[in-house]
Amino acid sequence: MKLLEGKTVLVTGASTGIGRAAAIGAAQHGADVAINYAHSDGPAQACVEAIQALGRKAIAVKGDVADPETAQAFVAKAVEALGKVDVMVSNAGICPFHSFLDMPVDVVERTFRVNLHGAYFMVQAAAQQMVKQGHGGAIVAVSSISALVGGEFQTHYTPTKAGVHSLMQSTAIALGKYGIRCNSVLPGTILTEINKDDLADAEKRKYMEERTPLGRLGMPEDLAGPIVFLASDMAAYVTGAALLVDGGMFVNLQ
Ligand SMILES: NC(=O)C1=CN([C@@H]2O[C@H](COP(=O)(O)OP(=O)(O)OC[C@H]3O[C@@H](n4cnc5c(N)ncnc54)[C@H](OP(=O)(O)O)[C@@H]3O)[C@@H](O)[C@H]2O)C=CC1
Numbered sequence: 001m002k003l004l005e006g007k008t009v010l011v012t013g014a015s016t017g018i019g020r021a022a023a024i025g026a027a028q029h030g031a032d033v034a035i036n037y038a039h040s041d042g043p044a045q046a047c048v049e050a051i052q053a054l055g056r057k058a059i060a061v062k063g064d065v066a067d068p069e070t071a072q073a074f075v076a077k078a079v080e081a082l083g084k085v086d087v088m089v090s091n092a093g094i095c096p097f098h099s100f101l102d103m104p105v106d107v108v109e110r111t112f113r114v115n116l117h118g119a120y121f122m123v124q125a126a127a128q129q130m131v132k133q134g135h136g137g138a139i140v141a142v143s144s145i146s147a148l149v150g151g152e153f154q155t156h157y158t159p160t161k162a163g164v165h166s167l168m169q170s171t172a173i174a175l176g177k178y179g180i181r182c183n184s185v186l187p188g189t190i191l192t193e194i195n196k197d198d199l200a201d202a203e204k205r206k207y208m209e210e211r212t213p214l215g216r217l218g219m220p221e222d223l224a225g226p227i228v229f230l231a232s233d234m235a236a237y238v239t240g241a242a243l244l245v246d247g248g249m250f251v252n253l254q
């Protein structure tokens with residue numbers, strides 16, 4: 001059963017990792033897809049080709065989500081190429097691990113701007129278009145288990161993920177009257193580029209695996225199903241919700 005037949009889905013940060021898996025997952029469920037990315041031209045093009053190989057339309061639009069104009073341009077180009085916006089998956093993010101006491105100001109500001117300001121303006125631009133179209137829509141933001149728990153080397157990152165979770169709660173209220181649903185997924189530790197260096201430490205990786213009741217770290221594809229579900233009419237009465245996708249890590253106190 002295809003859950004997104006006839007829908008147009010926009011995904012930010014979809015050259016690699018969770019965004020790429022979400023974009024391809026949406027195409028497997030019948031959607032045309034526009035992806036945003038910042039630097040990785042080759043992987044972004046490869047993602048577009050993977051979607052086209054599934055028989056769906058796809059475009060890649062390069063742009064830094066930290067710049068509010070990127071959001072307006074992404075939505076405009078998606079509408080020009082694919083006709084409309086039904087779903088926005090706000091996923092782009094960075095996590096430059098760093099200790100707290102000597103945290104450089106520019107690392108904090110960049111992380112806030114990409115992860116939180118970027119999500120805010122992408123969600124706003126998509127919602128403006130959905131309201132103009134007049135037939136509702138769905139927004140799924142990629143927050144994190146880190147919205148709920150802390151990290152010693154993530155003091156600049158975890159507040160952005162809590163912020164994204166909170167943004168979905170408030171936009172669910174602001175946009176419900178337009179039939180636009182807003183939800184977040186909260187991934188646990190998923191093996192992607194963002195944590196390749198961090199998890200190169202074999203001891204840390206083993207510790208993270210052992211903390212996960214399902215016995216393994218996540219793969220980007222583990223997020224595709226939950227994101228497609230929240231984007232689809234199967235979740236027609238779900239808004240303002242947050243779905244942990246963490247192999248059980250959050251509940252594993254001892
Ligand atoms: N991996 C994990 O364990 C977890 C990840 N997350 C969240 O998942 C999201 C995706 O990360 P993940 O897939 O893991 O990591 P990746 O590094 O694989 O993917 C990050 C994506 O975001 C894009 N991106 C980065 N900065 C910008 C920017 N300024 N403007 C536009 N696009 C940008 C990258 O594009 P490019 O390469 O072109 O720069 C890339 O496509 C993030 O929001 C992260 O916080 C949440 C919980 C756990």
Ligand SMILES: C[C@H](O)[C@@H]1OC(=O)[C@H](O)[C@@H]1O
Nearest residue numbers: 095144146188189194195
């Ligand atoms: C990048 C980290 O490995 C990852 O990011 C998150 O949001 C998770 O909490 C993990 O710490």
